[in-house]
Amino acid sequence: MKFLKATAAVVTAAALVGGMSVVAQAAPKASGTITYGLWDSNQKAGYVACAAGFKKATGVTVKVEQIGWDDYWTKVNAGFVSGKGYDVFTSHLAFFPEFAAKKQILPLNSYIKRDKVVVDATYQPGLAALWRDPKGVQYGLPKDFDTIAVFYNKQLTDAAGVSAKTMSSLTWNPTDGGTYEKTIAHLTVDKNGKRGDEAGFDKTKVATYGIWMEGSGGGDGQTQWSFLAASNGWKVNDGPWNNNFHYDSPKLAATIKWWHSLSEKGYMPTFAQQNGVGWSDQLAAGKVAMATNGSWMTGSVFGAKSDKFTPALAPTPVGPTGKRASMYNGLADNIYKGTKNPEAAWQWVKYLGSAACQDVIASKAVVFPAIPSSTKKAVAAFTKKGIDVNPFYVHITGKTTFLFPIGDKKSQRNDIINPVMDSIMSGKSDVSALVEMNTKVKALFK
Amino acid sequence: MAKQAVARKPARRSDFLTAIPFVLPALIGLTIFVLIPGIRGVYLAFTSYDVFTDPIFIGIDNFVKMFQDELFWNALAVTSEYVAINIGIQTVVSLFIAVLLHRFTRSTLIRGIVLMPYLISNVIVALVWYWLLDYNLGLVNSVIDFLGLSKFTFFSDMTAMPTIALINVWRHMGYTALLIFAGLQAIPEDVYAAASVDGAGEWRTFRSITLPLLRPVLAFVLVITITGSFQIFDTVAVTTGGGPINATRVFSLWIADKAWGDFNFGYASAISVFLMVLLSIIAFAQTKLLRASESDLER
Incomplete structure (x- = not known):
């Protein structure tokens, strides 16, 4: 098992290095188990359901762990230091620039290119750009937004x-x-x-x-x-x-x-x-x-x-x-640079950023997913629960949002x-x- | 004294060999968990270190920066305020409880009740008091309001540190009282009998017999509680988190902020080293001033 993982890592590394020259290479098969962290207990059920869907699609097991906001960031930081952090974790615009500056999270550009993922057009306008540094390095795919x-x-x-x-x-x-x-x-x-x-x-x-x-x-x-x-x-x-x-x-x-x-x-x-x-x-x-x-x-x-x-x-x-006016903030998932299984981690991030998962999240009526069609489903799910969420959504339809002050x-x-x-x-x-x-x-x- | 010295001399060499297996387990723990991290911490205090890249030796820069940092003087002030209120009140209250226990009851149940707050986790104590003392929703302010008095802000920048100090007095007074109580039990009954024959009242007995004979125990209790008090972290972290503004940003919290918040482990180590030196000096001074290693009980 260890040998297989190591081989996978070598293959992935080779793919990363060669990714630029080898055009349209098929995504390698991912396997094994990865860990995923989030801080919001209200969202845990949704992501556990996504993990089940992901397991069916790829065979990769995702262990979902939720701990409260303060302890969560302590654990994420401690994970960087000890090298035993989450493989993939829910990130925040307030923190990811420092993680990127400290080179603790994985740039996604080569994966995005390899798998031909459409980034900007997939999500609500402006969300994907929030997860990109000034040099154009993408660190996350938007999963939800808030107003x-x-x-x-x-x-x-x-x-x-x-x-x-x-x-x-x-x-x-x-x-x-x-x-x-x-x-x-x-x-x-x-x-x-x-x-x-x-x-x-x-x-x-x-x-x-x-x-x-x-x-x-x-x-x-x-x-x-x-x-x-x-x-x-x-x-x-x-x-x-x-x-x-x-x-x-x-x-x-x-x-x-x-x-x-x-x-x-x-x-x-x-x-x-x-x-x-x-x-x-x-x-x-x-x-x-x-x-x-x-x-x-x-x-x-x-x-x-x-x-x-x-x-x-x-x-x-x-x-x-x-x-x-409303501040427009959104979450995305970052991959820990020291992950033992970057291929599975990336595929999980890609899955979290896809309609397959975001529709599941929408059905739980907890947050607004980042993909417009999923957002609509979430609004419908909220309405079904008897909650009129238009006061939040009005900023999207009326284009009255402004971005979270992201920076170093x-x-x-x-x-x-x-x-x-x-x-x-x-x-x-x-x-x-x-x-x-x-x-x-x-x-x-x- | 002379007799002891004579007895010890021939035994010294064999004692050492016998002692090794007994000391070894503790020594391993001490080396791994205290000595190595301690020495490494002292080394890191002279470096710039963000954990992800190798430490860079920068001499005493961290210490120079520290003494110029207004947050350092703030931490020193608020931590001292905490220790003064916490230890001052806790010691007096505990001594009073211990004397009451010693003079007036033999009940194990009451001794158990006295210890109860200490058995509750720090975090839970802090959370429960945080709710009880809330300005708008807390039970304490409801009672104050019911009595027709004006409500009190327990966690403003002026009151937050005293409030937290008193929460910890509540939690620790029983435990400290039991430590002192153990010291009281070591004082022979006949001394009290003699005092009573001489016609001494409760206050006179306390002042002239209990307090002097309790001195070594009190010194020990003070060294332990003051050292512990300077390291206050959990209650602050759970309640005010260092605020309002910086009114409760005590040393431990500030060190954690610098290390885990800013990834400035070098600077955080420098502050830790300062705290260690400060506590060592205080503990040493206390032991000397209170002559903790001598007892007046020897007759």
Whole structure:
């Protein structure tokens, strides 16, 4: 068995070296067992089903392991160091540039060329490019995507007389907050039953917050402020891998200033108060009317339905640009460079990126697969479960997405950005601190 | 003393040979798990090392960088704050519990109950308290609110470190009390009888008999608990994760961040070496100052 594996590795290596000259070479047969890691427990069943389909198609066994987000990345990193990591693992745009820079993940170009895989046209527009470095090296095939929407508790909006129609047509601007702020204020209730927009509202004794803060959002504010800043015409940089950051823009400053003002007005917990049990538990407990977050949380939030919580979704508000906006992020699978079985690993990645697997994922109604036909199936599957996911999907049909700020030196950037953002959201610094922060971030690339 | 020296002299050589098989198992473990990684860690402290490429020797650069790093001084400050609150309160409370156990009860059940928090896993203790102390949903703030007081943010940048220190006081006080309790049991009853005959009250007995005779045990307990306290990691990792801002970014957490977050193992090793030297100095000073190796019980 060991001998066979070694032979396979040699053959694959030869194929890799010779791949460029030998045109239209058939894919070698893969065999053996590989390991696959993911962090989202809601998605495990789908990928176990995909692994069964893959076994039938190729004879390769895939062992699927799921562990929670924090431990997951520790394990992935420890796997690189020890050489005993997952053969294939679910990767994230925030981390893969560093993995690539450290040469821990396998470039897929020669495989893609050999097997004639159509990359860009297969997936929702723009997704595949996220997994390509500036030199054109592809590291993953998109498997799903996510956008942002407002999760809210319908019991609380009903009690406040806010209709679903109002929720889905909110507008926002950084000056007075628009109908978005008006609604948030109206949904906030103090201990005496006074609403946030009523006279005599006591902001020191809030019983139900209008909206929940989920930390300061760091440098991307994916679920916190990015959709507001972008609808105000702000861009984090000049495109993927670009180092000309715009954290010093007045458009961002105005957005963050407004966002922080919500906690000063008592409509949102302060930074210190939100430090504790997470937003989804707060929402499910009926102590918060709404919270903005990503589509990957849909299954979990709707699963928390109770006599205190009737989950519902609304799209993010329309901003000064006249459009909504949502960060567009997607996952893909990376292959560990030290895998003993690169051929099987690649074929698994190819399978995960194909409609065969993505249709299975779609049927589980947990995330949106990256292939457009599979996305539609997922929307249908969600609808069948009684969940209207259009607030997420509206960004795809309306082309109002913007890309996750992908780039190098993420952890060094975080070291600079996170304390400043935390400090602004705690009211210890003014938004003017963003200017100096931007200078420091840009200096990392000089 | 003289008698001991005479007795030891002829036995020295044969003792060594006999001792080898007894020491060997421990020595193997110590070498593999402590000495080799320890020495390698000290070496790595003088290198730039990202695990994937070979370490590059850079002299004392890591240490120079460390002393200029504001996060280093932050880690020193917040870790010291944690240790001061944790050890200060824990030692007093444990001593009090131990004396109560010693003077007023013989019940094994009560001694068992005292130890209970220590039997629960650190992570579970941290998680349960994190929920209990939550601003919006926690039981503690519900009670505070019910009593008509204003709710308290237990995990703000000002309060997070004291809160975490007190959570660990709760978990460790019973265990520390039992260690001290064992020391109390070693104090002969007749001393107390004599004190009682002389008309000493509880406080006087405690101050003039219990405390002085307990000194070596207390010194041992303090060395162990302070060393352990400086290495606080799990409770912080499970609750605040180093935040808000950097209010709970203690040494161990910061070291882990640098090593596994930034792949800066050289720098992380340098910080670890600093922590090791610091703890050695503290432990040594404590042992000397508290004369831990001598007892006043010898008569």
